Amino acid sequence: MKGTAKNPREAALLILEQIFLRGAYANLALDQGLRGATLSPLDRKLTTELVYGTVKTMGTLDWYLSRVVNRPLRKLDPLVLVILRLGAYQLLYLDRIPASAACNESVKLAKKWVHEGAGKLVNGALRQLARTRDQWKFPQGPDHELERIALEYYHPEWLVRRWKFRYGLEEAVKLCAFDNARPAFSFRVNTLRDTREGLQEKLAEKGIRTRPSQWSPDGLLCDSLPSLDDLVEGFGPDIYIQDESSMLDAAVLDPQPGERVLDLCSAPGGKTTHLAQKMQDQGEILALDLYDHKLDLVRENARRLGIHCIRTEKQDGTVFVPEWENTAHRVLVDAPCSGLGVLNRRAEARWTKEERSLSQFPPLQKKILANGARYVMPGGRLLYSTCTLEQDENTRVRKWFLENHPEFAPAAFPHPLTGEPVEELQILPQRDGINGFYLCLFEKRK
Numbered sequence: 001m002k003g004t005a006k007n008p009r010e011a012a013l014l015i016l017e018q019i020f021l022r023g024a025y026a027n028l029a030l031d032q033g034l035r036g037a038t039l040s041p042l043d044r045k046l047t048t049e050l051v052y053g054t055v056k057t058m059g060t061l062d063w064y065l066s067r068v069v070n071r072p073l074r075k076l077d078p079l080v081l082v083i084l085r086l087g088a089y090q091l092l093y094l095d096r097i098p099a100s101a102a103c104n105e106s107v108k109l110a111k112k113w114v115h116e117g118a119g120k121l122v123n124g125a126l127r128q129l130a131r132t133r134d135q136w137k138f139p140q141g142p143d144h145e146l147e148r149i150a151l152e153y154y155h156p157e158w159l160v161r162r163w164k165f166r167y168g169l170e171e172a173v174k175l176c177a178f179d180n181a182r183p184a185f186s187f188r189v190n191t192l193r194d195t196r197e198g199l200q201e202k203l204a205e206k207g208i209r210t211r212p213s214q215w216s217p218d219g220l221l222c223d224s225l226p227s228l229d230d231l232v233e234g235f236g237p238d239i240y241i242q243d244e245s246s247m248l249d250a251a252v253l254d255p256q257p258g259e260r261v262l263d264l265c266s267a268p269g270g271k272t273t274h275l276a277q278k279m280q281d282q283g284e285i286l287a288l289d290l291y292d293h294k295l296d297l298v299r300e301n302a303r304r305l306g307i308h309c310i311r312t313e314k315q316d317g318t319v320f321v322p323e324w325e326n327t328a329h330r331v332l333v334d335a336p337c338s339g340l341g342v343l344n345r346r347a348e349a350r351w352t353k354e355e356r357s358l359s360q361f362p363p364l365q366k367k368i369l370a371n372g373a374r375y376v377m378p379g380g381r382l383l384y385s386t387c388t389l390e391q392d393e394n395t396r397v398r399k400w401f402l403e404n405h406p407e408f409a410p411a412a413f414p415h416p417l418t419g420e421p422v423e424e425l426q427i428l429p430q431r432d433g434i435n436g437f438y439l440c441l442f443e444k445r446k
């Protein structure tokens with residue numbers, strides 16, 4: 001779909017088409033879509049809300065829509081379904097938008113982007129939803145508990161079931177609520193250029209109020225960011241936008257200036273650039289990834305932050321490179337994973353993940369970890385991390401590794417909050433208040 005959006009709803013439709021029908025990531029599609037539209041700051045804000053809101057609540061929107069559309073939703077023209085979802089989101093979740101505006105504007109979109117007849121269908125369905133929305137009640141009673149929670153908190157039912165089994169109902173609900181909440185905006189200070197306090201002062205002069213992260217000495221949080229564009233434009237070389245939990249790796253691996261470090265899964269470079277900061281940009285980081293186009297991002301991030309010690313190379317982390325054997329002081333395996341700890345950050349992810357595909361990750365993770373282990377020099381350290389909550393990808397990978405690699409021992413590191421020594425750490429969003437993450441540290445015997 002090509003065209004220039006003339007208003008927030010049209011901009012949202014063009015972006016949602018990319019996400020729902022072409023599999024684009026919500027944040028990237030939004031970024032690109034906003035760049036292509038001429039909208040006021042207020043309209044950009046509404047577009048953002050429409051896009052993220054419609055994507056996050058998709059499952060629940062479809063539940064309502066299937067009550068007012070008299071054929072299965074999968075039989076609709078896919079673009080009509082996108083328009084219906086966008087309209088339904090406004091009707092159900094945006095109090096300040098009058099129902100008439102939500103319906104009329106959706107009809108206009110259907111007529112313009114699909115055809116006249118589509119306008120009629122959208123008009124009929126959304127007007128009926130506007131009239132009847134209060135009468136539809138989610139299924140109640142113990143037999144429908146999971147379905148009700150899935151609808152109330154807009155998560156797929158399989159995930160609610162999985163989390164209930166693992167954590168109990170109350171925690172599962174908290175976890176869902178965490179994914180829906182808007183977290184504080186977090187970023188890392190480029191300590192090669194400034195201290196955290198120094199940057200805080202400079203930001204305050206520009207009206208950006210921040211508070212220090214409790215989890216990372218390099219992290220700052222901002223509860224209401226006036227403008228992301230202004231932050232990036234004014235302070236691009238001073239910051240890296242990053243979750244607090246992702247900042248833990250550099251502290252735990254603790255690389256020293258002058259060392260040789262291998263990062264087997266480095267793109268887009270959040271942790272690799274953090275490691276470089278810890279090393280005072282002295283020594284050598286070899287940043288690898290399976291995809292060359294993703295390594296462009298590592299190079300771009302290193303350039304922006306003024307980092308020179310990172311060298312990138314396209315390399316499959318499962319494939320052994322003999323020259324690197326026993327050469328690295330530290331190795332990071334920040335493995336590809338199911339990402340179930342960071343659904344809060346990626347609006348579409350809860351709908352694109354599938355339970356049956358979870359089992360693909362542990363074999364790949366074990367292979368990359370075992371390969372990375374060969375590059376660690378005797379006495380050197382190996383850090384394994386993921387951004388998921390799945391035990392099969394986390395503590396069970398660690399157990400498997402220790403059982404099969406007697407040349408390694410668990411290594412202790414201080415818990416980021418309490419300072420107590422631990423050998424592995426599982427961050428749980430519902431308990432810890434930050435995105436889910438797992439890490440564990442090993443040392444190669446001398």
Ligand SMILES: C[S@@+](CC[C@H](N)C(=O)[O-])C[C@H]1O[C@@H](n2cnc3c(N)ncnc32)[C@H](O)[C@@H]1O
Nearest residue numbers: 265266267268269270271289290316317334336
């Ligand atoms: C969790 S992300 C890494 C995030 C990165 N460490 C950061 O902090 O910005 C996992 C990365 O592993 C890469 N990857 C997937 N399979 C791989 C493989 N077999 N070998 C190396 N990298 C792989 C993906 O392209 C992705 O960039």
